[in-house]
Amino acid sequence: xxxxxxxxxxxxxxxxxxxxxxxxxxxxxxxxxxxxxxxxxxxxxxxxxxxxxxxxxxxxxxxxxxxxxxxxxxxxxxxxxxxxxxxxxxxxxxxxxxxxxxxxxxxxxxxxxxxxxxxxxxxxxxxxxxxxxxxxxxxxxxxxxxxxxxxxxxxxxxxxxxxxxxxxxxxxxxxxxxxxxxxxxxxxxxxxx
Amino acid sequence: xxxxxxxxxxxxxxxxxxxxxxxxxxxxxxxxxxxxxxxxxxxxxxxxxxxxxxxxxxxxxxxxxxxxxxxxxxxxxxxxxxxxxxxxxxxxxxxxxxxxxxxxxxxxxxxxxxxxxxxxxxxxxxxxxxxxxxxxxxxxxxxxxxxxxxxxxxxxxxxxxxxxxxxxxxxxxxxxxxxxxxxxxxxxxxxxxxxxxxxxxxxxxxxxxxxxxxxxxxxxxxxxxxxxxxxxxxxxxxxxxxxxxxxxxxxxxxxxxxxxxxxxxxxxxxxxxxxxxxxxxxxxxxxxxxxxxxxxxxxxxxxxxxxxxxxxxxxxxxxxxxxxxxxxxxxxxxxxxxxxxxxxxxxxxxxxxxxxxxxxxxxxxxxxxxxxxxxxxxxxxxxxxxxxxxxxxxxxxxxxxxxxxxxxxxxxxxxxxxxxxxxxxxxxxxxxxxxxxxxxxxxxxxxxxxxxxxxxxxxxxxxxxxxxxxxxxxxxxxxxxxxxxxxxx
Numbered sequence: 231x232x233x234x235x236x237x238x239x240x241x242x243x244x245x246x247x248x249x250x251x252x253x254x255x256x257x258x259x260x261x262x263x264x265x266x267x268x269x270x271x272x273x274x275x276x277x278x279x280x281x282x283x284x285x286x287x288x289x290x291x292x293x294x295x296x297x298x299x300x301x302x303x304x305x306x307x308x309x310x311x312x313x314x315x316x317x318x319x320x321x322x323x324x325x326x327x328x329x330x331x332x333x334x335x336x337x338x339x340x341x342x343x344x345x346x347x348x349x350x351x352x353x354x355x356x357x358x359x360x361x362x363x364x365x366x367x368x369x370x371x372x373x374x375x376x377x378x379x380x381x382x383x384x385x386x387x388x389x390x391x392x393x394x395x396x397x398x399x400x401x402x403x404x405x406x407x408x409x410x411x412x413x414x415x416x417x418x419x420x421x422x423x
Numbered sequence: 424x425x426x427x428x429x430x431x432x433x434x435x436x437x438x439x440x441x442x443x444x445x446x447x448x449x450x451x452x453x454x455x456x457x458x459x460x461x462x463x464x465x466x467x468x469x470x471x472x473x474x475x476x477x478x479x480x481x482x483x484x485x486x487x488x489x490x491x492x493x494x495x496x497x498x499x500x501x502x503x504x505x506x507x508x509x510x511x512x513x514x515x516x517x518x519x520x521x522x523x524x525x526x527x528x529x530x531x532x533x534x535x536x537x538x539x540x541x542x543x544x545x546x547x548x549x550x551x552x553x554x555x556x557x558x559x560x561x562x563x564x565x566x567x568x569x570x571x572x573x574x575x576x577x578x579x580x581x582x583x584x585x586x587x588x589x590x591x592x593x594x595x596x597x598x599x600x601x602x603x604x605x606x607x608x609x610x611x612x613x614x615x616x617x618x619x620x621x622x623x624x625x626x627x628x629x630x631x632x633x634x635x636x637x638x639x640x641x642x643x644x645x646x647x648x649x650x651x652x653x654x655x656x657x658x659x660x661x662x663x664x665x666x667x668x669x670x671x672x673x674x675x676x677x678x679x680x681x682x683x684x685x686x687x688x689x690x691x692x693x694x695x696x697x698x699x700x701x702x703x704x705x706x707x708x709x710x711x712x713x714x715x716x717x718x719x720x721x722x723x724x725x726x727x728x729x730x731x732x733x734x735x736x737x738x739x740x741x742x743x744x745x746x747x748x749x750x751x752x753x754x755x756x757x758x759x760x761x762x763x764x765x766x767x768x769x770x771x772x773x774x775x776x777x778x779x780x781x782x783x784x785x786x787x788x789x790x791x792x793x794x795x796x797x798x799x800x801x802x803x804x805x806x807x808x809x810x811x812x813x814x815x816x817x818x819x820x821x822x823x824x825x826x827x828x829x830x831x832x833x834x835x836x837x838x839x840x841x842x843x844x845x846x847x848x849x850x851x852x853x854x855x856x857x858x859x860x861x862x863x864x865x866x867x868x869x870x871x872x873x874x875x876x877x878x879x880x881x882x883x884x885x886x887x888x889x890x891x892x893x894x895x896x897x898x899x900x901x902x903x904x905x906x907x908x909x910x911x912x
Contacts, residue, residue, distance in 0.1 A: 272511030276486055281508040 648761025
């Protein structure tokens with residue numbers, strides 16, 4: 231509207247008038263830009279997760295209900311998580327592989343959380359349910375395929391995860407992520423996004 | 424009006440583009456160099472204000488559609504979620520809901536301005552007709568949008584309107600069924616209303632383009648109604664003169680808009696619409712949004728049958744007729760003088776017309792059987808059954824107690840008469856006012872405008888736009904000439 235020195239600007243007033251008009255142009259454009267920015271802010275913000283979505287971003291799981299050797303899958307805000315009750319053989323296998331050269335090195339214990347009494351409960355492994363390659367959901371014991379390393383297998387592009395959820399083979403670059411979670415009691419965990 | 428283009432591409436790229444898609448030339452000719460009468464007043468800024476309103480409604484509407492759920496079970500909750508949980512959803516919905524009111528406020532000013540300055544007259548009939556089409560589409564869009572929150576007023580208001588259409592003989596019932604997609608307002612209705620509510624604003628935008636295109640052929644009318652005679656003397660370029668004037672008016676309008684959005688977001692709505700729709704319970708007092716009230720008043724003003732046509736259908740005919748008559752205004756007004764500045768009688772009748780239109784709005788908001796004012800204090804009567812078993816009404820009493828009171832009259836009757844005291848109110852009903860005002864509304868278009876062109880003697884008009892402006896600035900300038908009306912001046 232005002233970036234343009236038009237015929238009117240140079241119509242009558244001499245030098246002093248021009249600087250005043252320049253000031254008006256700049257001031258008007260600045261106010262308009264400020265107004266546009268102020269209006270743009272809410273219109274961008276509304277695209278983000280709403281308050282109810284944010285509020286529904288955690289879930290509690292009773293880990294004693296999971297049969298040994300099996301896992302449950304939890305959806306929080308549409309995001310899948312695996313809670314696996316590992317057998318002793320699976321725990322031993324994961325610990326034995328700690329010493330091997332891994333693509334994304336991490337010890338099995340580093341992928342666990344402490345229970346309220348300060349110890350680790352190696353039977354329960356909690357991971358994200360998204361393959362770190364392109365976000366597919368890997369299959370596990372309930373789907374009849376655990377991959378070459380006994381953990382999970384991603385059918386999309388053939389990534390194999392071991393019983394600690396670590397990437398061992400295939401295109402995925404990282405281990406299955408460990409979500410933010412804590413033991414609220416010896417038997418209950420709370421997973422948050 | 425715009426004449427030959429004066430745009431000269433300056434760079435290699437603009438010359439290349441100008442030979443292929445002369446869009447810069449088009450923009451310069453239409454919004455920068457466009458010659459505009461130099462005497463346009465602030466009433467002429469409402470076109471820009473309306474463009475602003477349409478843009479606001481489309482932008483906020485697209486955002487709301489991202490969060491809205493079009494189903495009878497989810498609509499109300501999704502709107503509440505927008506208000507409570509979506510970041511700034513309250514702001515965007517308040518802008519959209521109040522934006523509809525602001526849009527209509529602006530369109531009414533715009534239409535009254537057109538009627539006052541004779542902007543519908545040759546050669547601008549098509550501009551006017553396109554404007555009426557836009558107005559009709561606005562009403563349809565607003566009506567369907569009001570159904571979407573699925574509140575009590577949404578539901579029962581839409582039931583009333585669809586039943587109105589059902590009153591049209593022969594074709595009414597099938598149209599009603601196709602509109603609702605079932606025996607009653609339900610999921611099918613809500614989904615098609617949502618779809619059309621999203622579509623129609625873009626149709627409006629398309630017709631706005633035609634409206635402005637048609638405007639740019641003869642150019643703007645102006646408060647004197649005198650045509651541009653010398654482009655150099657009578658006009659100024661649209662930019663910066665009217666971009667700045669329109670911009671300033673838009674900013675002032677935004678202040679009013681913001682007042683409603685931030686300080687009175689529900690002032691123009693109805694409390695009943697905060698209750699989820701319940702098909703089994705109609706609110707006590709059903710009214711449309713304020714901008715449709717005058718037509719609602721005309722609909723209800725017809726309480727009498729004429730010949731074989733019953734009142735219900737007559738009301739519908741009157742209501743649609745009150746909008747339909749606008750299409751014919753360019754030919755109903757027979758005066759050769761455009762601006763009512765120079766039409767002493769028409770000007771007064773126009774003021775009455777505005778008052779009647781606003782008054783009809785008040786009639787639409789009030790119960791037709793309630794009173795504008797009362798003739799006197801309320802009085803008491805006694806209803807009883809006489810000894811022959813015939814129901815009787817006593818004379819009116821001012822008092823309940825005392826020797827002259829209604830109680831004394833009732834005591835004098837035998838117990839078997841079943842005497843009961845009732846209050847009698849007497850006054851001037853809103854119904855009567857709406858009948859008078861609706862009558863004036865039609866008289867104005869169908870009788871006064873055609874007749875005045877013949878009998879009215881217009882005042883002298885300025886010989887040109889530049890003369891009219893010069894006269895204002897220097898009172899000593901020669902007085903206006905041109906007393907005899909020239910065709911379409």
